Amino acid sequence: MVEASGLKSGMVIMLEGELHIVASAGYHAGGGQHGSAVFAKLKNLKTGHIKELRLRPSDKLEEVALDHQEMEYLYTDGVGFYFMNPETFEQISFTAETMGAYQKFLRPSMRIPVQLYEGEPVTIAFPPAVELTIVSTPPGMHEHETSTFKAATLDNGMEVLVPQFIKEGDTVRIEVASGKYLERVRRGTQKS
Structure with a gap:
């Protein structure tokens, strides 16, 4: 059990018998x-619906510990997204x-x-x-090397704004939550 203030x-x-993930929580004096x-x-976690609650700081809530299992993404059929446990070859879908x-x-x-709860995949x-x-x-415009952004298409089909120095073939890091450019990934060259 965890107090609402925590x-x-x-x-x-x-x-209410269903798993929920805390999207945000704020204490107000x-x-x-x-x-x-x-x-x-x-x-x-099942329906995706958001609930907004006002709780007393001392209210107790049941915290749930989820198990983690690394799985390999296989494919989607438009309805479900299928994953496989690489050790047991068991498949699940979301x-x-x-x-x-x-x-x-x-x-x-x-x-x-x-994430699994009692052996069942949750999220x-x-x-x-x-x-x-x-x-x-x-191509980038040299006079605006770092202060302006340009459009770029990624290998997953997304369009994102990137700095002028980014060129085709570069690998970039994208924030999943916002879909925004974070940085260019530099690959080290090793000499043997």
Whole structure:
């Protein structure tokens, strides 16, 4: 059990018999006739619905520990996204609603931690950033080398704004939550 005042983003709790992940939680000190409160946004892991709750700081909630199993992404048939346990070859699937914005970042053979509750898959623990390759982008303008951005198409079909010095073939790191450019990935050259 965890007190409402101890809720943190990313925690998984059991509420009304269903698993929810804490999207955000904030403590607000009370004043006058209003006592202090914790305002939390919880996302139902099965339906994706968001609940907003106002809790007393001392309210107790059931925290759930999820098991992690690295699985390999196989394919999608438009309805489900299929993953395989590389050790047992057991396959599981997630709906498009569960995958959400992560869909566009999946690549065949990509290994991703899947979170399980009592042996059943619940959600995936997608990395905060992924590396993708620039497929097309116009040449950079030298006078605007770092202060302006230009459009670029990534190998997953997404368009993103990148700095002027980025060119076709470069590998860039993209933030999954926002879909924004973070940095260029430099590959070290090794001498033998």
